[in-house]
Amino acid sequence: MFKVGFCLIATLATITVPGTYSFVPNSVAVSCNVAQKTFLSVKNVKSCVDTEGGNRRSFLSTAGSAVVASIISNFGVPDIANAFGKLEKINKNLSSYGLPTINKVPDGFSPLLEFFGRGRNRTPLLVNFLYPDTWVVTLPSNDVNGEDGTIQAGEYAKGDTATLFVNNDLGKVDVTSQGKEFFQNAIIKAISQKGDSIYQDFKVKKTEIGSGNYLNGQKYVIVDFSYTLLTGAGFEVDRKGVASVTSEGNGVQLLWTASTAVRYKKTEKQLRTIADSFRVYSEGLDLSTSRIDYEEI
Numbered sequence: 001m002f003k004v005g006f007c008l009i010a011t012l013a014t015i016t017v018p019g020t021y022s023f024v025p026n027s028v029a030v031s032c033n034v035a036q037k038t039f040l041s042v043k044n045v046k047s048c049v050d051t052e053g054g055n056r057r058s059f060l061s062t063a064g065s066a067v068v069a070s071i072i073s074n075f076g077v078p079d080i081a082n083a084f085g086k087l088e089k090i091n092k093n094l095s096s097y098g099l100p101t102i103n104k105v106p107d108g109f110s111p112l113l114e115f116f117g118r119g120r121n122r123t124p125l126l127v128n129f130l131y132p133d134t135w136v137v138t139l140p141s142n143d144v145n146g147e148d149g150t151i152q153a154g155e156y157a158k159g160d161t162a163t164l165f166v167n168n169d170l171g172k173v174d175v176t177s178q179g180k181e182f183f184q185n186a187i188i189k190a191i192s193q194k195g196d197s198i199y200q201d202f203k204v205k206k207t208e209i210g211s212g213n214y215l216n217g218q219k220y221v222i223v224d225f226s227y228t229l230l231t232g233a234g235f236e237v238d239r240k241g242v243a244s245v246t247s248e249g250n251g252v253q254l255l256w257t258a259s260t261a262v263r264y265k266k267t268e269k270q271l272r273t274i275a276d277s278f279r280v281y282s283e284g285l286d287l288s289t290s291r292i293d294y295e296e297i
Contacts, residue, residue: 099126100216109132112130116151117166125282150164158259162275187225191256223243241271243257248283
């Protein structure tokens with residue numbers, strides 16, 4: 001009962017109160033690992049049920065189960081995982097590609113390792129970053145037409161997000177030699193994917209070299225920025241964020257993180273941890289046999 005109830009409480013925490021705004025994605029791929037036991041598959045969200053114990057089954061067979069199923073279907077469930085076990089498997093995958101492993105995951109965070117570009121319409125990238133373990137993870141969707149969407153994590157009801165954006169139009173770039181205008185244009189394009197009118201007053205506050213610089217010959221720049229979000233309900237919301245920008249393969253990749261300006265004092269440390277942990281790899285990726293199986297992580 002405790003495990004199921006925990007999943008329900010965590011799910012309810014992501015609901016948006018009517019009249020407010022949210023950043024809930026269209027499709028969600030999540031895991032809900034509680035007490036080292038998986039209730040939800042990352043790829044196929046079926047139920048949040050422990051198969052042992054009649055009390056648990058009867059709990060979800062009540063009228064409230066329909067509400068739970070609806071919430072899970074629309075909002076997802078935070079990934080509260082066994083951090084050590086997940087880190088061990090991710091490091092095994094990184095090692096199999098000859099890539100640097102993650103030495104340590106801060107308390108309250110989970111590691112993510114996922115492919116972007118499984119579809120033929122995209123260039124494959126291996127993406128790695130840390131995110132708060134109460135956040136919901138969203139992954140790209142794939143069908144016969146190719147791949148759509150991006151890798152994202154967030155506490156959407158509060159407006160806290162981290163989103164991958166890939167721009168292949170810019171080609172290979174030395175990001176450490178670029179000025180503020182380059183980063184301003186790159187991040188504006190990332191945040192305006194749903195239309196040019198969703199933001200105003202965008203400003204790049206500061207740029208600095210990231211901790212991943214020159215790792216495997218890579219270069220990362222950390223960018224502080226702010227803007228005003230124009231919501232569909234007619235509200236204006238001041239937001240602040242931190243992005244990490246790099247250029248691997250034939251494009252520019254960035255992970256931009258942001259929260260409301262009101263929450264930024266509380267979330268800034270989290271957002272910086274996420275951005276600074278961002279890594280992208282493009283060389284030698286064989287997607288014919290996926291080595292990453294999130295069903296097992």
